[in-house]
Amino acid sequence: xxxxxxxxxxxxxxxxxxxxxxxxxxxxxxxxxxxxxxxxxxxxxxxxxxxxxxxxxxxxxxxxxxxxxxxxxxxxxxxxxxxxxxxxxxxxxxxxxxxxxxxxxxxxxxxxxxxxxxxxxxxxxxxxxxxxxxxxxxxxxxxxxxxxxxxxxxxxxxxxxxxxxxxxxxxxxxxxxxxxxxxxxxxxxxxxxxxxxxxxxxxxxxxxxxxxxxxxxxxxxxxxxxxxxxxxxxxxxxxxxxxxxxxxxxxxxxxxxxxxxxxxxxxxxxxxxxxxxxxxxxxxxxxxxxxxxxxxxxxxxxxxxxxxxxxxxxxxxxxxxxxxxxxxxxxxxxxxxxxxxxxxxxxxxxxxxxxxxxxxxxxxxxxxxxxxxxxxxxxxxxxxxxxxxxxxxxxxxxxxxxxxxxxxxxxxxxxxxxxxxx
Amino acid sequence: xxxxxxxxxxxxxxxxxxxxxxxxxxxxxxxxxxxxxxxxxxxxxxxxxxxxxxxxxxxxxxxxxxxxxxxxxxxxxxxxxxxxxxxxxxxxxxxxxxxxxxxxxxxxxxxxxxxxxxxxxxxxxxxxxxxxxxxxxxxxxxxxxxxxxxxxxxxxxxxxxxxxxxxxxxxxxxxxxxxxxxxxxxxxxxxxxxxxxxxxxxxxxxxxxxxxxxxxxxxxxxxxxxxxxxxxxxxxxxxxxxxxxxxxxxxxxxxxxxxxxxxxxxxxxxxxxxxxxxxxxxxxxxxxxxxxxxxxxxxxxxxxxxxxxxxxxxxxxxxxxxxxxxxxxxxxxxxxxxxxxxxxxxxxxxxxxxxxxxxxxxxxxxxxxxxxxxxxxxxxxxxxxxxxxxxxxxxxxxxxxxxxxxxxxxxxxxxxxxxxxxxxxxxxxxxxxxxxxxxxxxxxxxxxxx
Numbered sequence: 001x002x003x004x005x006x007x008x009x010x011x012x013x014x015x016x017x018x019x020x021x022x023x024x025x026x027x028x029x030x031x032x033x034x035x036x037x038x039x040x041x042x043x044x045x046x047x048x049x050x051x052x053x054x055x056x057x058x059x060x061x062x063x064x065x066x067x068x069x070x071x072x073x074x075x076x077x078x079x080x081x082x083x084x085x086x087x088x089x090x091x092x093x094x095x096x097x098x099x100x101x102x103x104x105x106x107x108x109x110x111x112x113x114x115x116x117x118x119x120x121x122x123x124x125x126x127x128x129x130x131x132x133x134x135x136x137x138x139x140x141x142x143x144x145x146x147x148x149x150x151x152x153x154x155x156x157x158x159x160x161x162x163x164x165x166x167x168x169x170x171x172x173x174x175x176x177x178x179x180x181x182x183x184x185x186x187x188x189x190x191x192x193x194x195x196x197x198x199x200x201x202x203x204x205x206x207x208x209x210x211x212x213x214x215x216x217x218x219x220x221x222x223x224x225x226x227x228x229x230x231x232x233x234x235x236x237x238x239x240x241x242x243x244x245x246x247x248x249x250x251x252x253x254x255x256x257x258x259x260x261x262x263x264x265x266x267x268x269x270x271x272x273x274x275x276x277x278x279x280x281x282x283x284x285x286x287x288x289x290x291x292x293x294x295x296x297x298x299x300x301x302x303x304x305x306x307x308x309x310x311x312x313x314x315x316x317x318x319x320x321x322x323x324x325x326x327x328x329x330x331x332x333x334x335x336x337x338x339x340x341x342x343x344x345x346x347x348x349x350x351x352x353x354x355x356x357x358x359x360x361x362x363x364x365x366x367x368x369x370x371x372x373x374x375x376x377x378x379x380x381x382x383x384x385x386x387x388x389x390x391x392x393x394x395x396x397x398x399x400x401x402x403x404x405x406x407x408x409x410x411x412x413x414x415x416x417x418x419x420x421x422x
Numbered sequence: 423x424x425x426x427x428x429x430x431x432x433x434x435x436x437x438x439x440x441x442x443x444x445x446x447x448x449x450x451x452x453x454x455x456x457x458x459x460x461x462x463x464x465x466x467x468x469x470x471x472x473x474x475x476x477x478x479x480x481x482x483x484x485x486x487x488x489x490x491x492x493x494x495x496x497x498x499x500x501x502x503x504x505x506x507x508x509x510x511x512x513x514x515x516x517x518x519x520x521x522x523x524x525x526x527x528x529x530x531x532x533x534x535x536x537x538x539x540x541x542x543x544x545x546x547x548x549x550x551x552x553x554x555x556x557x558x559x560x561x562x563x564x565x566x567x568x569x570x571x572x573x574x575x576x577x578x579x580x581x582x583x584x585x586x587x588x589x590x591x592x593x594x595x596x597x598x599x600x601x602x603x604x605x606x607x608x609x610x611x612x613x614x615x616x617x618x619x620x621x622x623x624x625x626x627x628x629x630x631x632x633x634x635x636x637x638x639x640x641x642x643x644x645x646x647x648x649x650x651x652x653x654x655x656x657x658x659x660x661x662x663x664x665x666x667x668x669x670x671x672x673x674x675x676x677x678x679x680x681x682x683x684x685x686x687x688x689x690x691x692x693x694x695x696x697x698x699x700x701x702x703x704x705x706x707x708x709x710x711x712x713x714x715x716x717x718x719x720x721x722x723x724x725x726x727x728x729x730x731x732x733x734x735x736x737x738x739x740x741x742x743x744x745x746x747x748x749x750x751x752x753x754x755x756x757x758x759x760x761x762x763x764x765x766x767x768x769x770x771x772x773x774x775x776x777x778x779x780x781x782x783x784x785x786x787x788x789x790x791x792x793x794x795x796x797x798x799x800x801x802x803x804x805x806x807x808x809x810x811x812x813x814x815x816x817x818x819x820x821x822x823x824x825x826x827x828x829x830x831x832x833x834x835x836x837x838x839x840x841x842x843x844x845x846x847x848x849x850x851x852x853x854x855x856x857x858x859x860x861x862x863x864x865x866x867x868x869x870x871x872x
Contacts, residue, residue, distance in 0.1 A: 039673055040668065219666055
């Protein structure tokens with residue numbers, strides 16, 4: 001009972017900086033737009049797809065049943081079931097594996113994996129004391145009781161609480177964690193700025209050659225990734241002030257991902273279903289692996305994918321040399337550089353229980369159409385952005401081409417997957 | 423809406439406008455509705471061509487009232503249409519027979535009714551007089567169209583020797599039905615094409631792949647919707663920047679969206695690949711995408727010139743070439759249909775639009791040139807030439823100027839995008855095999871561009 005699972009298409013809306021053109025759009029709106037673009041491209045209007053798995057990291061209480069509600073708003077048949085999943089920044093890759101595994105097991109013949117996040121429309125909570133007072137007032141049975149409850153409100157209770165992208169167990173933000181990793185692995189400012197500039201230049205080149213014509217659908221009059229700076233350069237990036245790691249820090253707004261808004265979706269199916277629906281399979285999902293590190297004990301928060309990569313390659317009997325293209329999510333430029341350094345580090349890899357160093361990567365095979373530094377990183381959408389992008393790139397290279405996706409996530413977690421062109 | 427426009431459409435404004443002769447324009451019959459009143463058939467000789475065609479259309483008919491000269495004759499109730507079989511008319515003297523059936527009908531035809539003359543074209547070896555008569559019919563048709571009121575139209579169909587009722591049925595059906603609402607005072611040709619005999623179809627495009635460029639909005643979106651209504655599987659094409667509207671149109675009609683710049687070198691190949699992936703070939707390729715970069719010629723630089731000519735004319739030539747390669751997977755099917763979109767501005771010339779007129783008149787020239795070369799494969803090539811059509815684009819024209827444009831035709835109103843779409847639907851009907859190399863204006867008999 002193991003069916004081949006193929007990626008047959010994808011769609012996302014252009015990603016944009018938080019507070020930008022999508023400031024008034026909700027997770028629901030953006031996820032619906034991503035689904036509708038995919039449905040239009042693949043001709044599935046009114047069709048029932050096996051299941052849609054989606055999610056968002058920053059969720060409102062009214063994002064209840066987010067994915068199912070987006071399906072109902074979309075052009076898909078209302079008889080298409082859906083569920084929400086969440087694994088921080090790896091959500092879009094985890095939804096891909098959820099759908100792929102169900103297809104592999106024969107439970108589905110098709111499915112859509114998706115993710116959306118709005119950092120603009122982030123939920124703002126009231127303080128805990130105020131929340132308790134309001135709940136007490138709502139339980140009150142008389143006006144007197146209600147007045148008594150409201151009388152307890154103090155000015156300090158009224159300040160709203162914006163969501164923090166901080167690790168609950170360390171109190172450090174993701175950037176602060178990564179600053180520790182950057183120092184520990186000796187990643188230089190120059191290397192980070194070079195990687196960031198390359199991300200922008202490669203993304204711009206891909207847009208220019210029409211690579212995204214069948215991967216992106218415009219939304220709210222935005223036709224291209226709004227964070228993209230085609231004319232940026234190492235020199236310009238070098239002028240930016242450090243954002244993390246104190247005055248001597250090497251991480252800047254230019255080599256760290258911006259808070260972003262966006263949504264992405266990818267269509268997975270059996271080969272038979274793809275043929276019936278006149279869709280060209282781009283690549284098959286080969287395998288995937290998840291891993292976690294003990295960051296509260298001091299391990300590098302965003303290097304969990306290293307262990308997952310080593311274990312996955314070993315299980316598949318593959319080495320770095322057997323993989324044609326790599327997609328390492330650019331949470332920060334230094335995350336990618338530290339990941340590559342860790343792959344080459346014999347001792348570090350052995351400490352993860354691997355047989356030895358994973359290997360050295362030729363950077364020409366890495367993030368060839370740019371990645372999150374240039375595209376943006378709406379948390380849950382990134383995995384569902386990368387999967388069809390890589391699948392199409394592999395398809396262009398020809399059957400048998402292999403690609404590896406590595407995505408780090410909050411909580412010291414990581415998800416890694418291998419695709420192979422069909 | 424400007425203050426002036428609001429005042430014009432207010433109850434008081436309407437009364438004043440009516441007094442000034444600007445009566446509210448008639449509401450046109452549209453869609454597949456036939457005229458409500460009876461159809462009247464007037465054969466002016468022994469020919470039974472139109473009678474047999476009407477049988478395929480599936481409509482009964484009555485005998486005409488003929489003006490015998492004593493007093494002005496009339497029909498009791500309004501008639502829906504007069505169809506004249508003038509295929510036996512070849513002398514000047516015989517034109518009197520036409521006058522005698524037209525006179526009562528022009529007065530008796532209902533709102534949105536039809537006058538249709540079916541005749542032989544000139545140049546068929548019938549001699550000087552026959553050719554003069556064929557041209558005289560064109561003058562009569564254009565004049566009748568101008569004299570008719572209440573949204574009624576007049577059409578002349580030149581049927582070539584050897585054409586059968588099966589070759590003619592889609593044309594006669596189209597002209598009778600509301601689909602031809604904004605086609606007025608026009609003449610075009612139907613040739614023998616061995617069309618398989620069948621009655622007028624409700625969904626003639628069932629399951630056929632039709633590619634529409636510029637489909638995200640306006641006339642293109644109307645074409646996509648209309649062809650889907652007629653059963654087509656629509657591939658909706660537009661530039662990537664228009665993708666949001668394109669996706670909405672594709673999803674609405676159950677088609678597919680293909681984001682593509684038609685001026686790209688690989689545009690034809692990508693259209694073919696999209697269709698080939700679906701295991702099909704193209705039944706109809708509708709080149710609707712177009713742009714304007716209006717400036718008086720003294721201000722028209724090479725960039726403005728090049729962009730318009732490339733998008734509106736050169737791009738479709740390149741795409742046609744790719745799709746017409748016989749062994750191209752996902753290319754044009756034999757018996758396929760190619761449609762260009764010209765414009766009355768192109769045919770008549772329009773101040774400030776040299777580039778646009780060049781491209782649109784070029785489209786008319788292109789389809790006329792291509793048609794004979796593709797006849798052997800059963801592929802027809804035709805163009806529609808829209809006049810003033812109510813779209814987002816024309817809504818931006820200042821009100822007074824827009825109102826003048828609207829009323830500068832025999833139907834005293836702008837056309838709807840669906841009128842252009844319906845005409846294209848007729849031309850790509852598999853039963854319209856005998857119609858090729860034609861430029862059909864959809865302009866309500868606009869005063870310009872004749």
